[in-house]
Amino acid sequence: MATENYTMKEIIKEALVRFDLNRVIDQNDKAEVSKLFSIPVEQNILFFSKNEDYILVMTDFAIYYEPTINKILRTENLFSFILLWYEIESVSKKMQNDFLILTFSAQEKEFKIFLEPSLVSDLISYIITKKNNYYTTTNQDRQIVDRVKKFVLEKDYQEAKMLLNDVKIDKGTVLYQELLPLKIDIYKNSNNFYRVAELHQELKDFNRENVDTLSLCNREKQQNYNNYLKHFKELPLRERNIITVSNTDKLFKSEHITLLNINQLPEIHFPQYHPKVNQTYIAHPYKTDTYLPIENYDYELLNDRLYEFFYILQCLGATSITFETIEEENNEENNHSNTKVEAEIGRKRIGAKGDVEYDSVMNSSLRNYLKMERTQTFNPTKKPYIPNDLVWYPNEFSWQRLAQQRLNGNFLSHDEVLSSSQTQTLDRNEILDVNAELKMLFTSVKAGVHYQEEKEIKQNRDFSCRISVKFKPMNEFPEETEIIDITAEKVIQTPVQLPAPNDNEARYLEEIHFMLEDDGVIDDRERTILERFRTRYNITPERAQELEVQAIASTQLTPAEQEYLEEYKNSLQNGVISERERRLLNRLATALGIDEARVAELEEEV
Structure with missing residues (x-):
């Protein structure tokens, strides 16, 4: 019985989180129902619901139900009862007169309760299904553990791992303690360092009184976590795509999320201001050692694409680039999206301050483009080419066609639409799964409750922009004997390296910083003055543009x-x-x- 009680507590707590019904029960309510049902003090009251028709209580031992005396209940002949969880075999439900009747089958008897239509009925059905799927008999568990032990001794780890999927043993039992070292051997053989570290954490709980064993478990846990960090970037992206960073040495890994200690992170990169405690990040799809805040990752990726696309257009000989946002119609299917973006680039604002969408965009790197002049002009002197230090280009076929047309003919103008939806790597269902897993994570480590209430991940409103470019005619460039190769080298994780400035360039950089001091933008008058400095310091337009990008990046x-x-x-x-x-x-x-x-x-x- 004790085994089942312990397991039921875990099952019910997980179900309450899943259905978002994990509420703190008032002490007065606990005292009331404990007295009403004579609930023993050793039972944990996990759920309480009361209205004018009934009182429903769930503990880790039983369901307690007390209907009130009214016409409906007398008609249905419902009565109060206590039903032990391990006695319940199945549950069915039906609607009648706008009410829900749940019928429990237990030891060849039926018990009915009356409920208002709500998530509570789904919660109860889920708990019973989970319980029935979870339990196997003690003899079956014993046999499976013995077979696992046999395969581990024979070093047949693959067969042993397959058997682990067939056993569900209560973590509070001696049998589970016997299984733990076997699981450690199995996962160690496959270099699953994080799982091995988790298992050593569990093994510690069985050896709190044994100082030597406790010390050994701590060392093994830390060593395996260190090995996990060391080989982190070698893991398939799907196994490390989403990470949550917290100030804890506890471990948690679900289908989508891996918990990492903010003080012990792998060699990965984050944007400015990051990483932060209790923040969730998602990997860049091509620079896979870079992680972005998950709540606005699509905006960060769009910013990354915009920067590279502008860079390509300049290398292809752009004389002017015009940037404008596109207003999108509301998508009714996207009813979980944030507030609509209302971008007005000409007035250098988007939406209204305080709007959710305004905050989402302005908290991302896209804010740099909202500060940018609507149209920028250039005077290219170098014959068009495709640089080698590109990330998105090898995977952007429309950009490759643009480059082909530009370099093989007299292509003078082009329009391109880029949007954040093009770089979204999580669909709606995955976002729902991630949110559910985050609730479980922060509940298990007892941290970040405030975070998870206020920052539930949502699918952002699509941010789209149109880029219009005009190119310098090819015949106006000086003739060069070199053959132009339009195939960009596929460099996945190498950032653009700008040459170190010389004395004149250092002076020019200083002037750029001065122009950016007041509002972070170089207006037309400031551009004219900068052009004079560029000529005086004998700096090419291309190098001046590189220095300007470098200066803007360093101002914040x-x-x-x-x-x-x-x-x-x-x-x-x-x-x-x-x-x-x-x-x-x-x-x-x-x-x-x-x-x-x-x-x-x-x-x-x-």
């Missing part, structure tokens, strides 16, 4: 960088930084994740 400081600069300025109040202050600043930079090169850049700007 992360919160960590801002925090460091504030402390650095405080330390400079006396004009000199003492040796002790320098040590403190170095420790702060390390804690904030800022490397020495970036520290030097930040201090040089003060």
Whole structure:
């Protein structure tokens, strides 16, 4: 009996999370129903529902039901009862007079309860189905564990792993404790380091009183977690596509999500301001060592595509690029989407401040394009070419056709539409699954409750934009003897490397920073002045454009960088930084994740 009680608690708690019915029960209500049904103190009251027609209570031991005396219930001949979970064999339901009747079959008897139509009936059906699927007899479990042990001794790990799918043993039993070392051997053989670390965490729970075993489990858990981090990028993307970062050493892995400790992460990259505690991230589809916040990943990917597409257009000899957003009709099927985007690029705003969609876009890198001038002009001098340091181009067939037409003929203009929906890698059902798994995750580690209530992942409204480009005629470029290869080298994870600026370029960079200081945008008058500096410093238009991109990227400081600069300025109040202050600043930079090169850049700007 104890085995089943323990298991029922886990089954019911998981079901309550799944149906979003996991509410905190008031102590007064607990006292009331405990007295009404004489519920023993050792039972855990997990669910409570009360209205004018009935009182329903679920513990990890039984269902307690008390109907009120009214016309409907007297007609249906329903009565109060206590029904033990392990006695219930099946449940059926039917609608009658706008009410729901649940009929339980238990030990060749039937018990009926009256409910209002709600998720409670689905909850009860789910719990009973889960219970029936979960249990096998003790003899069957014993036989399966013995067979698993036999295959492990014979080093037939594949057969042993297949048998694990046939056994569901209560985690509180001695038999499960016997199974744990076998599971560790099986998963260790397949280099499933994260699962092995999880199993050592479970093994610790059986050895709290044994200091030596407890210490060994901790070492093995940490070693396997370290191995997991070391080989993280070698895993198939589907096994590491979504990660949640939290300040915990607990482990959790579901179908979609892997929990990682924010203080012990693999060698992966995050955008500015990240990673954050209790934040969920999804991998970039092509730069698979880069992870983006899941709530606006589609906007970040669109930003990435826009940046590369603009870069390609400039390399193909663009003389002007016009950028504008497209208003989309509301999609009725997308009823889980956020507020509609109302972009007005000419006035450099999108929606109204406070709108969900405004926040979603402005919290992504797309905000850089909302600040950009509607039309930008260029004067290309280098014959059109396709650069080698591209990420999206090898997978964008329309871009490849554009390049083919441009380089093989006198192609002078082109329109292209890019949208965030083109880069969405999660469909609606997957988002629902991820949300359900996140609830289970944060419940299991007892962290991030506030986070999960306020930041449920939603499918963002599609953000679309039209790019119109005009090219310089091919016959206006100087003749070159080199053969132009339109096939871009497929470089997956290599960022664009810009040459280090010389003295004149450093001066030009300083002027760009000055132009960006007030509003982060270079207007027409500032552009004219910059052009004079470019000519004076003998910088090519192409190199000037590269320096401008570099300057814009460096104008926005992360919160960590801002925090460091504030402390650095405080330390400079006396004009000199003492040796002790320098040590403190170095420790702060390390804690904030800022490397020495970036520290030097930040201090040089003060």
